[in-house]
Amino acid sequence: MLNADTTDPAVLRELIAAELEAARTRTAGLTDCVEDGELTAQHSPLMSPLVWDLAHIGNQEELWLLRNVGGRDPMHPEIDPLYDAFEHPRAERPSLPLLPPDQARAYAHEVRGRVFDLLAASPLEGAPLLDAGFAFGMIVQHEQQHDETMLITHQLRTGPAVLTAPPPPPAPDGPLPAEVLIPAGPFTMGTDTEPWALDNERPAHRVDLPAYWLDTTPVSNAAYQEFIADGGYRDPRWWTAEGWAHRQRAGLEAPLFWSREGGQWLRRRFGTVEPVPGDEPVLHVSWYEADAYARWAGRRLPTEAEWEKAARHDPVADRSRRYPWGDESPGPEHANLGQRHLRPAPVGGYPAGRSPYGVRQLIGDVWEWTASDFTGYPGFRVWPYKEYSEVFFGPEYKVLRGGSFAVAPVACRGTFRNWDYPVRRQIFSGFRTARDAEAG
Numbered sequence: 001m002l003n004a005d006t007t008d009p010a011v012l013r014e015l016i017a018a019e020l021e022a023a024r025t026r027t028a029g030l031t032d033c034v035e036d037g038e039l040t041a042q043h044s045p046l047m048s049p050l051v052w053d054l055a056h057i058g059n060q061e062e063l064w065l066l067r068n069v070g071g072r073d074p075m076h077p078e079i080d081p082l083y084d085a086f087e088h089p090r091a092e093r094p095s096l097p098l099l100p101p102d103q104a105r106a107y108a109h110e111v112r113g114r115v116f117d118l119l120a121a122s123p124l125e126g127a128p129l130l131d132a133g134f135a136f137g138m139i140v141q142h143e144q145q146h147d148e149t150m151l152i153t154h155q156l157r158t159g160p161a162v163l164t165a166p167p168p169p170p171a172p173d174g175p176l177p178a179e180v181l182i183p184a185g186p187f188t189m190g191t192d193t194e195p196w197a198l199d200n201e202r203p204a205h206r207v208d209l210p211a212y213w214l215d216t217t218p219v220s221n222a223a224y225q226e227f228i229a230d231g232g233y234r235d236p237r238w239w240t241a242e243g244w245a246h247r248q249r250a251g252l253e254a255p256l257f258w259s260r261e262g263g264q265w266l267r268r269r270f271g272t273v274e275p276v277p278g279d280e281p282v283l284h285v286s287w288y289e290a291d292a293y294a295r296w297a298g299r300r301l302p303t304e305a306e307w308e309k310a311a312r313h314d315p316v317a318d319r320s321r322r323y324p325w326g327d328e329s330p331g332p333e334h335a336n337l338g339q340r341h342l343r344p345a346p347v348g349g350y351p352a353g354r355s356p357y358g359v360r361q362l363i364g365d366v367w368e369w370t371a372s373d374f375t376g377y378p379g380f381r382v383w384p385y386k387e388y389s390e391v392f393f394g395p396e397y398k399v400l401r402g403g404s405f406a407v408a409p410v411a412c413r414g415t416f417r418n419w420d421y422p423v424r425r426q427i428f429s430g431f432r433t434a435r436d437a438e439a440g
Contacts, residue, residue, distance in 0.1 A: 002137060002195050002410075003327065009124050016119060016136045019410055023143040024112060026339065026408070027057060030150045033162040036101045042094040043157040046426055050153055052083070053146045055099045058108030059083040061115060061139050069135050070118045076107070086387060129384065137196030137410075138384075144408035151339060151406045152426055154270055155257070161271030168336050168345035168405075171279065176216050176348050180358050181437060182306065184211040187313040188320040189305055190377050191415045200389040201415040203379045204320075207305045211437035214302055214310050217347040217360050218368065218432045219293065222278030224285075225265060227293045228254055238295040243288030246423055256284035256425040270342055279346040281366045281430040287398045287422035290369040290431035302434035304372035304399045304417070311355055311362040311402070312414040323414050324355035324362045330409040335364030338408050344430070345405075364407070366430030367400040367418055374399050374419035392419055404428035 006012055031039060031054055039051040048056075059079065066072040074080070081087050082096050099107060122130060129135040154163060186208040191197050193204075233253050236244045246252075254260070257268045258276060265276040285293075287301075294300050302310075312320040321327055325334050334353035336345045344365040354360045362368075374397040382390050397419040403412035406428050420427060 002132070003322070003329070006132070006195070012124050012133050013119055013122075016133050016140070017116065019140040020112070020115070020119075020136070023140055023147065023408070023410075024108075026147045027054065027108075027143060027150075030147060030154065030163075031101075031105075034157075038157065038159075039101045040094070040098070042091075043153050044426065045091040047149070047153045047156060048090050048093045049098070050150055051101050051104050052093045052096075052098055053150050053153075054101070055079070055104040055107060056083040056085070057143050057146050058104070058111045060142055061108075062111045064129075064135050064139055065115050065118060066111065069122070069129055070114075072114070075111070132195035134196060135384075138198070141196065141198070141408075141411040144411045147339070147408070148404070148406040148411075148428075152428070156426060157271075159271060163270050163342060165340065165342040168341040168343065169349060171346040171348035172351055176360070177358070179213045179215055179435075180310075182209075182212050182214055182310050182357055183315070184209065184437075185315075187309045189308050189312075189415075191320075194322070194413060194415060196410075197413070197415060198388060199381065199383040200374075200376065200417050202381070202383075203377060205378050207309070209305060209309060212302070212306055212434050213437060214306065214357075214359060214434045215432035216358065218281035218344075218366055218430045219290075220278060220347045221265075221276050221280050221282050224255070224282040224293060225276070225278070227296050230296070232292060232296050235296075238292040239288065240291065243292060243422070246286075246288055247292075250423070252286075252289065255282060255289070258284075277346075281344045281347055281361070283344060283366055283428060283430050284425050285369075285429060285431070286425045287369045287420075287429075289425075290429075291371075291422075294431070294433045297433060299433035299435045301369060301371040301431060304370045304401060306434055307362070307368065307370050307401045308414065310357055310359045314356050316356070321356075321414060323353075324359070325353050330363065330412070335361070335403075335409075335412075336405045337364045337403060337412055339406055341405055343405065362402050363412060363414070364403055365405055366402075367404045367407075367428055368402045369429060369431040370399045370401055372399045373397065374417070396421065398422050400427075400429060 040049050042049050124133045125131055186206050188204050189207045190204045259266050267276045311324050373395045375393050400418040
């Protein structure tokens with residue numbers, strides 16, 4: 001994976017080519033496993049048909065790499081409005097004259113072939129979009145982000161399972177402390193040096209935080225079941241006014257995809273119904289649910305800055321790492337990423353991926369809701385287009401950090417920021433809780 005020391009153009013081209021291939025292999029795996037009828041169907045009004053994502057991936061690749069970087073003429077300008085994510089809401093996309101699956105695949109394949117020709121000739125320097133291969137990295141991340149979106153669609157679809165993956169490794173034996181103390185003091189949040197970091201991750205800036213306690217691991221299914229059993233969904237004391245109103249409107253009683261049968265909680269996971277594993281991080285909960293649980297537990301959700309300090313700050317060297325474990329790219333021993341497994345690993349897993357403070361599973365497994373609204377950092381500058389981040393800034397969106405088992409390593413780092421509406425549950429979202437140190 002790319003880092004700040006990757007400067008040799010030949011090495012950079014090889015790395016970009018490998019990342020492009022990895023993303024396309026994953027895209028193919030998510031779209032070739034179902035019949036054309038399932039590709040064109042809308043499995044939820046919250047999501048696009050899979051065939052829209054497939055052609056959108058190709059269209060964005062053509063727009064940014066062939067047109068903006070390569071100066072090429074549009075291949076099919078008439079389809080641009082169909083695949084503009086801001087032109088048509090997801091619920092409307094099935095009614096559009098979308099490319100059928102065979103044409104969508106052919107279009108994406110033709111674009112990719114021309115991109116490889118462009119990559120071979122590109123100096124990968126001399127212009128902002130070219131420096132360190134930024135535009136290529138942006139497109140790789142874009143495709144992998146849509147692969148995660150398509151995996152969400154697979155979770156929402158009904159019918160038999162079509163995806164398989166081995167289970168994640170078990171957590172090591174031995175108890176862990178329930179929480180760790182993060183001492184007061186400043187740290188560097190964000191980045192100025194990550195070559196493929198997106199605009200909302202920049203610039204680096206110092207943040208001074210009071211001391212706080214943070215859960216060592218994400219909240220587990222077993223712990224969340226205690227909240228349910230104690231009437232957490234029926235007691236407005238634990239909910240914000242907006243959250244309680246939403247809980248009532250939506251009839252929320254448990255995480256999405258959970259059901260109660262014969263005194264046991266079951267869940268549907270990619271077409272398979274199974275008992276809810278108590279030792280896994282809770283998944284498919286909204287921000288409102290996470291916030292209510294935290295209040296019930298006498299705690300709160302961590303702020304985004306608290307999450308990042310716990311994940312990146314090295315108190316000995318007083319520096320911020322790329323990842324909790326250091327600066328090296330994620331390996332299978334560090335985190336559950338890249339759809340290697342189709343579920344979170346048990347809480348306490350991946351000891352090699354722990355942060356200097358001893359916090360585990362900050363990267364991978366589940367996206368973690370934070371208390372923070374999505375805004376730009378001090379000195380934020382739009383790059384390379386305002387629709388990536390700036391149009392979403394404001395209190396309507398809450399920040400999630402850390403990635404999930406569905407996130408590719410190339411699109412996940414200690415500075416990466418995700419955001420969504422506080423009602424969203426179809427995403428691979430969980431959480432951990434915090435408390436002020438002075439609270440005792």
